[in-house]
Amino acid sequence: MAEKIDGMEFEQRHGKARVRVGRVWRSTSGRHSFVEWNISISLLSDCLPAYVHGDNSNIVATDTMKNTVSAAIIKIVEKPWERVDINGHPHNHGFKLGSEKHTTEVIVKKSGSLRVTSGVEGLALLKTTKSGFEGFVRDRYTILPETRERVLATEVTASWRYSFESLFAVPAMPLYFSERYQDVKKVLVHTFFGPPREGVDSPSVQATLYQMARDVLDRFPDVSSIHMKMPNLHFLPVNLSSKDNIIVKFDDDVYLPTDEPHGTIEASLSRIGSKM
Known part of the structure; x- marks a missing residue:
């Protein structure tokens, strides 16, 4: 006005x-x-x-x-969070943002040696249950409470190196790397969420990251190593208090999304003798 x-x-x-x-x-x-x-x-x-x-x-x-x-x-x-499908079945408590990017780096030397690394960036995943964090070190600086039930959200960045060391070793198949990218991403997503009805328990982001990386190496012999980053994007349960100390308590269904600052979890998993 x-x-x-x-x-x-x-x-x-x-x-x-x-x-x-x-x-x-x-x-x-x-x-x-x-x-x-x-x-x-x-x-x-x-x-x-x-x-x-x-x-x-x-x-x-x-x-x-x-x-x-x-x-x-x-x-x-x-935000356009969409329900995840697992093998054609809608997941009960799994959601993702369709914002990820496919990345690739190829190094070819005059000698004929080859290094192919593919990856995914910005793969935003969230599940509303089946996640906890307990038993961690506590001291006088620790204020984070332990929990067996929380929202788990992250934005996966993963890069995996293929075992092919020369151009002659690459399979002569159209769209080979594009299809393998879709396959690896599918394994990452399915491992994070678990079966569509019951899901899968996550005792920590660390344990989930390791299982996702392990499943990729177990599933695809042509992947020699994988490096993953999974920041812990927090959704904190909300309760409101007024100047009269009256607390409006929600039924663990309203959350404050906070992505700054966030926990950073990063690790690599490689086959024995392979290189990242």
Whole structure:
């Protein structure tokens, strides 16, 4: 809204941006639904004195807006998390973002030696259950609670080296590397989520990473090594408290997505005698 001041028009709004919310709905059948929202709120209010005279008496604090999502100008952007299919069956609690990239690096020397590395970047995976983290070292600096039930989300970066050491060793098959990329990605995704109905337990991101890498090497003899990065992108359970110490407690179904800072987990797995 425009206001006149000193012969000029002044227009303002204030609010809260990037209020990130994750929400899980759980049905009695075991099927989960999940959304992640990024919410922005703007108020068109009569707070000219705050700008001109430093008088904040008419301002609604942005923290209040964040915690209440008040009726005003509200913009909501939903991330395109989609349910994962495992062998043609929709997964009960597995979701992914379709944003990954296929990477390849090929080194050919005059001697004829060959090095082919393929990979995937930005493979965003999330499951709403079957994940925990317990039994880790605790000391006076530790504030992270142990849990047997949490949302597990990550953005997988993986690169795998093929065993072919010369051009003559590469199979003369059209689309060989493109199809192998799809096959490896499928194994990574299926190992992360487990069977479509019951899923698979994850005691830690480390254990899941190792099993994903191990399954790739067990499945594909032409892959000699694999390097993986899996940051732990946190979805923290939300409870709201007011100045009157009244706590609004959710049923472990509303989460605060936080990807900065995040835990970093990185490892390589190679066949004996192979090179990364």
